[in-house]
Amino acid sequence: MFADPRARCAVTGTEPDDVALSKFLGYVLRHHPDAVGIELGPGGWVPVDRLLAGLAGAGRAVDRARLEAVVAGGEKRRYEIDGDRIRAAQGHSRPVDLQLEPQRPPDVLYHGTVARFLPSIREHGLRPGRRTHVHLSADVATARAVGARRGEPVVLRVDAIGMHAAGEVFLRATNGVWLTGRVPPERVSGLSVPPS
Ligand code: HQG
16 A cells, blocks of 8 residues: 555645755756746845746746745755745855855764765865755754765764864855865764774
8 A cells, every 4th residue: 555645744744746846946046047047146046036937937837825835844944035035045056155154163063974975085075066065964863864865874073163263164054054165084073984
């Protein structure tokens, strides 16, 4: 007996179509605004009416109420609506100045990953890859969930305050995700491969 895939998720209250819309918003607002004929403005902001028109033009028409519901329903608060504008809080690959003030980070931040990346992280440190920043979490549970997107999670500790003292910039996205440019290997602990 399989659950109806269109059933509302009992835990999050989200529906499958909401997840698809949220993912498409991420694609547009973080990576490919051109996919719906828009550009990211300063701070990564986009006028809501232009986004809605772009979505309609791409065959994904939604009204403002549904957009607001999807933005409000995402527990990770990936998107922000501020008056008549909307943006992704973090996760961009498009170069964007999020207009966040550099902050003093907690002493330790955490990064969730998987064992197969450890040899490369040991050699190169944490690199942003296709995104603009390395993403770090303030708590272990969040980092574990980030790593679990790819398999059995491995949580690494980052000497954030040491990096900060050495002049590295840390930003805190509006949804609480910490962002920095790159983490050198000597600032990362927990790099040994866990026994399988
Ligand atoms: C790994 C999600 C090899 C890194 C999450 C990660 C987060 C390396 C992957 C946000 C490496 C990049 C970001 C190196 C790092 N060699 N692999 N030197 N340095 N890596 O998706 O942090 O659901 O770009 O460990 O919750 O996984 O989309 O970064 O596994 O907040 O809102 O390279 O995305 O949020 O993957 O996730 P990603 P991430 P959303």
